[in-house]
Amino acid sequence: xxxxxxxxxxxxxxxxxxxxxxxxxxxxxxxxxxxxxxxxxxxxxxxxxxxxxxxxxxxxxxxxxxxxxxxxxxxxxxxxxxxxxxxxxxxxxxxxxxxxxxxxxxxxxxxxxxxxxxxxxxxxxxxxxxxxxxxxxxxxxxxxxxxxxxxxxxxxxxxxxxxxxxxxxxxxxxxxxxxxxxxxxxxxxxxxxxxxxxxxxxxxxxxxxxxxxxxxxxxxxxxxxxxxxxxxxxxxxxxxxxxxxxxxxxxxxxxxxxxxxxxxxxxxxxxxxxxxxxxxxxxxxxxxxxxxxxx
Amino acid sequence: xxxxxxxxxxxxxxxxxxxxxxxxxxxxxxxxxxxxxxxxxxxxxxxxxxxxxxxxxxxxxxxxxxxxxxxxxxxxxxxxxxxxxxxxxxxxxxxxxxxxxxxxxxxxxxxxxxxxxxxxxxxxxxxxxxxxxxxxxxxxxxxxxxxxxxxxxxxxxxxxxxxxxxxxxxxxxxxxxxxxxxxxxxxxxxxxxxxxxxxxxxxxxxxxxxxxxxxxxxxxxxxxxxxxxxxxxxxxxxxxxxxxxxxxxxxxxxxxxxxxxxxxxxxxxxxxxxxxxxxxxxxxxxxxxxxxxxxxxxxxxxxxxxxxxxxxxxxxxxxxxxxxxxxxxxxxxxxxxxxxxxxxxxxxxx
Numbered sequence: 299x300x301x302x303x304x305x306x307x308x309x310x311x312x313x314x315x316x317x318x319x320x321x322x323x324x325x326x327x328x329x330x331x332x333x334x335x336x337x338x339x340x341x342x343x344x345x346x347x348x349x350x351x352x353x354x355x356x357x358x359x360x361x362x363x364x365x366x367x368x369x370x371x372x373x374x375x376x377x378x379x380x381x382x383x384x385x386x387x388x389x390x391x392x393x394x395x396x397x398x399x400x401x402x403x404x405x406x407x408x409x410x411x412x413x414x415x416x417x418x419x420x421x422x423x424x425x426x427x428x429x430x431x432x433x434x435x436x437x438x439x440x441x442x443x444x445x446x447x448x449x450x451x452x453x454x455x456x457x458x459x460x461x462x463x464x465x466x467x468x469x470x471x472x473x474x475x476x477x478x479x480x481x482x483x484x485x486x487x488x489x490x491x492x493x494x495x496x497x498x499x500x501x502x503x504x505x506x507x508x509x510x511x512x513x514x515x516x517x518x519x520x521x522x523x524x525x526x527x528x529x530x531x532x533x534x535x536x537x538x539x540x541x542x543x544x545x546x547x548x549x550x551x552x553x554x555x556x557x558x559x560x561x562x563x564x565x566x567x568x569x570x571x572x573x574x575x576x577x578x579x580x581x582x583x584x585x586x587x588x589x590x591x592x593x
Numbered sequence: 594x595x596x597x598x599x600x601x602x603x604x605x606x607x608x609x610x611x612x613x614x615x616x617x618x619x620x621x622x623x624x625x626x627x628x629x630x631x632x633x634x635x636x637x638x639x640x641x642x643x644x645x646x647x648x649x650x651x652x653x654x655x656x657x658x659x660x661x662x663x664x665x666x667x668x669x670x671x672x673x674x675x676x677x678x679x680x681x682x683x684x685x686x687x688x689x690x691x692x693x694x695x696x697x698x699x700x701x702x703x704x705x706x707x708x709x710x711x712x713x714x715x716x717x718x719x720x721x722x723x724x725x726x727x728x729x730x731x732x733x734x735x736x737x738x739x740x741x742x743x744x745x746x747x748x749x750x751x752x753x754x755x756x757x758x759x760x761x762x763x764x765x766x767x768x769x770x771x772x773x774x775x776x777x778x779x780x781x782x783x784x785x786x787x788x789x790x791x792x793x794x795x796x797x798x799x800x801x802x803x804x805x806x807x808x809x810x811x812x813x814x815x816x817x818x819x820x821x822x823x824x825x826x827x828x829x830x831x832x833x834x835x836x837x838x839x840x841x842x843x844x845x846x847x848x849x850x851x852x853x854x855x856x857x858x859x860x861x862x863x864x865x866x867x868x869x870x871x872x873x874x875x876x877x878x879x880x881x882x883x884x885x886x887x888x889x890x891x892x893x894x895x896x897x898x899x900x901x902x903x904x905x906x907x908x909x910x911x912x913x914x915x916x917x918x919x920x921x922x923x924x925x926x927x928x929x930x931x932x933x934x935x936x937x938x939x940x941x942x943x
Binding site for chain 1 (some may be wrong): 662668714717718720721722724725726728729730732739740816828842849853856857860865901904905906907908909910911912913915918919922
């Protein structure tokens with residue numbers, strides 16, 4: 299039982315990082331209807347930039363964290379302007395493939411600059427485990443969970459109350475109507491890419507503090523799909539819950555497969571089996587908006 | 594009929610218009626092209642022949658994916674895994690003692706069945722949701738390749754025999770050239786002909802607008818499943834040929850990267866066009882070779898370049914994909930049509 303409780307807590311931590319990545323994904327999808335296959339690579343780039351600033355340039359961690367966020371804003375602006383804007387109005391497969399191309403380019407850049415071996419972050423948080431329900435949990439795990447909860451609260455409030463957030467929601471709801479009310483659609487698109495890059499970078503930095511980073515970090519981006527489909531492609535709350543649920547389910551089913559079926563590495567595939575089931579039963583997820591078609 | 598060829602083509606019946614090669618000139622050109630290709634093994638060295646072989650396999654895969662994604666509008670991110678199913682099925686059936694000529698079509702049918710199973714969600718799902726469902730298919734199949742060790746050999750891989758004909762083993766590049774070449778031609782002709790028939794036109798109708806297609810009396814589910822089945826059948830053939838040509842298969846060969854490079858082929862070549870699939874297959878297969886050649890000749894100037902080659906290859910692939918999507922979204926086949934149109938009227942501008 300303790301084993302499963304441990305898996306559960308581990309799942310929550312991993313899930314909170316999935317939620318962060320899913321948050322970036324959902325923000326882009328909500329505002330621009332672009333499905334971003336490069337989300338994992340954005341995580342990786344953020345993690346590597348922060349690593350380079352702390353370890354290679356010897357900047358104190360808190361400053362390099364903030365500099366990485368600034369860098370992410372610029373990266374988001376460049377990506378939106380150079381890659382996505384020319385493809386507005388193109389068919390969905392073109393938009394998917396351009397983000398796939400973007401992910402290849404980002405991955406190649408990271409490999410050329412930093413190589414492929416595992417890099418480790420310096421110790422930022424104390425190593426002493428904290429006891430939760432009789433189980434030792436590393437502080438970095440708790441920090442990860444708290445940080446992503448905090449970010450979700452901030453963004454929920456931002457979308458609910460700030461005028462910019464309301465403008466983003468209006469754009470998501472009906473682009474033409476929003477434009478005719480004087481909302482600059484292009485700025486909204488750029489802003490949503492910036493936010494997505496920033497939250498992905500934060501996810502990357504947390505991951506780097508937990509496990510270290512290597513150039514395969516981008517495969518994490520694939521885990522976003524089960525999470526956002528479960529939550530609903532265009533729902534922030536869905537992204538948060540979907541990430542957590544997928545993280546927990548994945549860890550526990552991995553434990554079950556190991557114990558009862560003697561199957562290794564089930565973690566990789568569990569979330570995708572769940573994904574197929576969700577698509578068959580409830581294609582728009584828990585909180586996604588249904589696309590109603592009447593003929 | 595031949596009188597009509599004096600200045601352009603003028604069709605007087607639907608049969609004429611639906612011909613694969615409407616003019617005699619086209620037929621002669623194609624015949625000469627095929628004969629030249631047949632002579633290639635006697636003229637070129639084995640390295641270039643091996644590139645030809647890779648291109649033939651890629652052509653089969655790309656034509657089949659274009660039938661599904663380009664013509665029927667069903668985005669598939671799992672084509673690489675379907676090719677893997679064909680490869681493993683061929684290898685396993687041949688290990689059971691079946692001859693290549695029986696194992697290959699059976700592998701095609703098995704792949705068609707797998708493809709149709711993963712095509713079932715296409716009834717309810719469209720666009721991005723279907724793309725994600727096929728992505729799940731890709732990852733689940735990849736997991737099965739790695740963990741069903743009794744059949745696939747797991748991470749150790751599966752050795753595959755060479756095909757045998759009249760007691761001869763087709764175990765070198767030149768003999769495989771003719772086998773792969775004939776399969777590529779057969780696939781291309783089969784798919785081109787399928788597109789001229791009722792199912793082919795139903796696929797295009799579904800792609801263009803599924804509701805109108807349904808109103809016209811097309812059974813969406815049946816035709817979508819059929820598209821998945823036929824496409825996966827040819828993907829299975831490509832996989833089986835790839836397995837017997839490379840003689841050794843491992844799970845990582847059929848990863849998501851393969852699916853993406855096949856999608857890149859049909860996008861760079863031209864969606865929904867058989868000729869475009871062939872152009873894209875040639876382009877994407879030769880791209881890494883071209884890069885290796887360039888970096889080889891640059892290594893005198895920049896000695897470290899080979900250490901960056903892996904990253905470089907992936908980066909250039911992504912960059913070319915992005916540039917094509919932005920500047921040439923219709924693909925190479927569109928450019929080819931423009932060139933032909935230019936020479937048709939040369940030297941007059943209009």
